[in-house]
Amino acid sequence: MHEERTDKPVALVTGAAKGIGAACCLALAREGFRLGIHYRRSMEEAEELLREVQDGFLLRADLADPDQIDDMVRRVSAEAGRVDVLVNNAGMSINQTMMQMKIDQFDTQRTILKGTWYLVKRILRTFMLRQSSGRIINISSVVAHTGHAGQVAYTMEKAGVDALTKSVAQELGDRGILVNSVAPGFIQTDMTADIPDQVREGISEKIPLGRMGRPEEVADVVRFLASRGSYIQGSVIHVNGGLYSG
Ligand SMILES: NC(=O)c1ccc[n+]([C@@H]2O[C@H](COP(=O)([O-])OP(=O)(O)OC[C@H]3O[C@@H](n4cnc5c(N)ncnc54)[C@H](OP(=O)(O)O)[C@@H]3O)[C@@H](O)[C@H]2O)c1
Numbered sequence: 001m002h003e004e005r006t007d008k009p010v011a012l013v014t015g016a017a018k019g020i021g022a023a024c025c026l027a028l029a030r031e032g033f034r035l036g037i038h039y040r041r042s043m044e045e046a047e048e049l050l051r052e053v054q055d056g057f058l059l060r061a062d063l064a065d066p067d068q069i070d071d072m073v074r075r076v077s078a079e080a081g082r083v084d085v086l087v088n089n090a091g092m093s094i095n096q097t098m099m100q101m102k103i104d105q106f107d108t109q110r111t112i113l114k115g116t117w118y119l120v121k122r123i124l125r126t127f128m129l130r131q132s133s134g135r136i137i138n139i140s141s142v143v144a145h146t147g148h149a150g151q152v153a154y155t156m157e158k159a160g161v162d163a164l165t166k167s168v169a170q171e172l173g174d175r176g177i178l179v180n181s182v183a184p185g186f187i188q189t190d191m192t193a194d195i196p197d198q199v200r201e202g203i204s205e206k207i208p209l210g211r212m213g214r215p216e217e218v219a220d221v222v223r224f225l226a227s228r229g230s231y232i233q234g235s236v237i238h239v240n241g242g243l244y245s246g
Pocket of ligand 1 (some may be wrong): 003005014015016017018019020021038039043061062063064088089090091094110111112139140141142164183184185187188189190191192
């Protein structure tokens with residue numbers, strides 16, 4: 001489906017069909033953005049979200065495959081011709097201890113970091129550097145900072161996301177492009193749906209606000225970084241109910 005181009009700013013959100021990504025799309029749509037809704041498998045949810053945000057377009061790609069990322073960037077060019085905000089939200093976690101995890105599982109875990117790195121490079125080159133403006137918001141995680149038993153590779157990947165934020169922010173400070181991370185704590189989404197009730201209660205007891213967060217509470221911060229926050233650069237903003245403050 002080809003949408004007509006408008007003067008609206010364009011936000012591209014990866015892994016947007018559900019959870020934190022979908023909440024980001026809804027918040028950014030309310031802020032006046034046209035949405036590039038990226039998904040991999042969750043096509044029905046992505047289509048439903050497009051109906052809700054009204055002004056946007058769908059993009060399917062597996063971020064593990066650079067060719068699919070190239071194709072996605074070409075489609076964004078054709079659909080919108082610009083990207084003002086990129087939210088790197090797609091993610092997955094293999095929940096295995098150091099001793100359980102096999103080396104090929106480690107390679108699977110790190111595909112999102114590599115894909116994110118490549119997508120940032122492509123979006124910068126194709127749009128933001130030419131525009132001399134743009135905002136990149138990377139979704140990392142509190143566990144990149146606290147560590148987390150049973151998620152060694154995931155914590156390494158998310159620490160890599162924050163390192164990407166800090167280094168690219170330093171490279172692009174004088175190019176009008178802001179790069180920041182949002183590090184959620186424990187948020188109620190499909191990613192945390194399988195946590196047994198007893199473990200969930202244990203987690204909530206450790207959180208000063210006494211509960212897990214909602215996707216909308218992360219999206220609120222993403223919306224702020226996308227539309228205001230003009231003097232925030234290379235930062236990691238923690239959204240975790242007080243679990244960790246940096
Ligand atoms: N929930 C939490 O407690 C929590 C805490 C800290 C950080 N985070 C981070 O927040 C982000 C959003 O997570 P969520 O909780 O909203 O989980 P979610 O509902 O599982 O969403 C993650 C999305 O990432 C997409 N994705 C996964 N692998 C992909 C790949 N190879 N290529 C393209 N897309 C891929 C999936 O798309 P499809 O469904 O279309 O395949 C999925 O919709 C993730 O980066 C996660 O690590 C979550």
